[in-house]
Amino acid sequence: MTAPRSVRPVALAVLGVVVPLVSYEILVALARASGAATLMMGAVAGSSSHALLTMILALAFRLYTVVALPGVVVYWAVSSTWTWAWRRRTTRR
Amino acid sequence: MTERGRLWLGRLVALVLAVACVARLPAAFCARRAAGFFAGDVGDQRALGRGARDWLDQDPTTLAFHTGAPRFDGEWYLIIHMAASLAFAQTALQHAELRPEHEPLAARAIDRMLLPAGRAHDRAAWGEDPLESLDRDDQGHLAFLGYANLALSMHRRLDPASRFAALNDAITTALARRFAASPSTLLESYPGETYPADNAAALASIVVHDRACGDEHPVTARVLAALRERFTDAHSGLLYQRVDSTTGEPRDRPRASGTAMAAFLLGYAGDDLARPWWDALARQWETVLGFGGAREYARGEAGAGDVDSGPVLMGIGVSATAFGIASARRFGDRERYGSAFASAWLFGLPVESGGALRFTAGGPLGDVLLFAVLTAGAGR
Numbered sequence: 001m002t003a004p005r006s007v008r009p010v011a012l013a014v015l016g017v018v019v020p021l022v023s024y025e026i027l028v029a030l031a032r033a034s035g036a037a038t039l040m041m042g043a044v045a046g047s048s049s050h051a052l053l054t055m056i057l058a059l060a061f062r063l064y065t066v067v068a069l070p071g072v073v074v075y076w077a078v079s080s081t082w083t084w085a086w087r088r089r090t091t092r093r
Numbered sequence: 094m095t096e097r098g099r100l101w102l103g104r105l106v107a108l109v110l111a112v113a114c115v116a117r118l119p120a121a122f123c124a125r126r127a128a129g130f131f132a133g134d135v136g137d138q139r140a141l142g143r144g145a146r147d148w149l150d151q152d153p154t155t156l157a158f159h160t161g162a163p164r165f166d167g168e169w170y171l172i173i174h175m176a177a178s179l180a181f182a183q184t185a186l187q188h189a190e191l192r193p194e195h196e197p198l199a200a201r202a203i204d205r206m207l208l209p210a211g212r213a214h215d216r217a218a219w220g221e222d223p224l225e226s227l228d229r230d231d232q233g234h235l236a237f238l239g240y241a242n243l244a245l246s247m248h249r250r251l252d253p254a255s256r257f258a259a260l261n262d263a264i265t266t267a268l269a270r271r272f273a274a275s276p277s278t279l280l281e282s283y284p285g286e287t288y289p290a291d292n293a294a295a296l297a298s299i300v301v302h303d304r305a306c307g308d309e310h311p312v313t314a315r316v317l318a319a320l321r322e323r324f325t326d327a328h329s330g331l332l333y334q335r336v337d338s339t340t341g342e343p344r345d346r347p348r349a350s351g352t353a354m355a356a357f358l359l360g361y362a363g364d365d366l367a368r369p370w371w372d373a374l375a376r377q378w379e380t381v382l383g384f385g386g387a388r389e390y391a392r393g394e395a396g397a398g399d400v401d402s403g404p405v406l407m408g409i410g411v412s413a414t415a416f417g418i419a420s421a422r423r424f425g426d427r428e429r430y431g432s433a434f435a436s437a438w439l440f441g442l443p444v445e446s447g448g449a450l451r452f453t454a455g456g457p458l459g460d461v462l463l464f465a466v467l468t469a470g471a472g473r
Contacts, residue, residue, distance in 0.1 A: 067115060071112065074111045078110050
């Protein structure tokens with residue numbers, strides 16, 4: 001079963017943009033609440049595995065949303081526009 | 094061109110633009126507020142101060158760390174309160190409007206630093222309390238005395254009538270006397286353990302004390318010369334991380350974390366004292382996609398991270414980078430300050446709420462240390 005064409009971009013945007021952004025905010029709130037892990041200076045001993053996992057996931061989502069996501073969005077926007085423009089040109093001919 | 098060829102050409106163009114975007118945009122986004130912090134914006138400093146204040150408002154036992162090593166627990170407790178006191182004092186000196194709020198907070202951080210928890214690690218190692226043995230000359234106690242005295246000296250600079258003046262005088266006198274009596278010039282932090290960066294803290298504390306109250310301890314020139322000439326690697330310009338207590342021979346490699354901390358602490362005594370180590374640290378600087386930091390080990394060398402360096406990622410040390418921010422600001426290096434700020438903003442997981450700025454990834458250590466290094470001001 002596949003999603004209709006009109007639904008696919010919305011689903012991709014939700015999965016690729018909204019879910020990571022919301023997940024990051026939730027994980028940071030959880031990390032602050034747990035308050036144990038201190039990753040910045042490298043000493044994590046003493047932190048619970050739960051708090052540590054939360055912090056690592058938050059960092060992963062941070063890297064994705066800040067570093068990777070702009071590239072993903074640019075790639076998607078340019079390639080989509082390119083494809084749309086060529087198809088439109090071909091159809092007009 | 095075929096349909097398939099046009100499709101792949103489009104993908105190639107998109108990929109090139111995406112890579113160009115990733116190479117520039119994330120770092121620019123993370124560094125977008127660096128200029129304000131670099132310029133010493135009072136609103137930014139107040140926000141950092143509120144983030145750090147949250148920890149001082151809590152019961153001191155909240156900051157009882159459990160790293161698994163009592164020594165590190167004690168060191169962290171001490172460093173957090175020393176850094177908080179330095180940060181509140183330097184921002185009070187920079188902005189008169191912050192002084193009514195930040196001066197009492199600097200004193201509160203010192204009060205907490207002087208609680209038994211702040212020197213338990215030192216007392217456990219030496220078998221005697223560092224403050225109750227100031228009349229002895231055969232023990233350095235630099236795991237506590239240098240850092241604590243720097244906070245006291247900065248408070249003296251902020252308030253010449255500081256209620257900590259008597260203790261500041263007593264520790265300064267003891268440190269100067271011990272330096273003068275030391276055959277190797279340096280003092281031990283723990284029995285059999287000598288760290289040049291800890292000695293830099295003690296040296297800075299004496300110089301700041303002397304400037305604040307018009308005193309003079311000539312031994313400081315001898316210690317500074319020894320740190321520069323004997324305990325600094327001639328090739329890299331970095332301080333040796335650890336040296337032999339008796340012979341002064343290196344017991345660890347020259348490293349950026351100790352060098353950056355020494356430059357940060359000596360910067361309180363004056364830019365001229367910190368300059369050689371900042372120059373060396375600046376040569377260690379690297380950027381990856383615009384995110385900057387200092388290499389932990391000298392160029393051509395590799396090594397793992399430890400409790401001093403923090404994580405070492407692609408050769409860049411977290412601790413060296415964090416302390417390097419302070420020197421970058423003091424020496425007017427906007428570019429390195431901005432690139433390290435971007436790294437801190439990316440990996441620190443910053444959160445702003447209620448007028449306070451906090452860094453989730455660092456907990457209290459991150460909040461307080463970044464407050465201290467981001468706002469590090471002129472030494473005089």
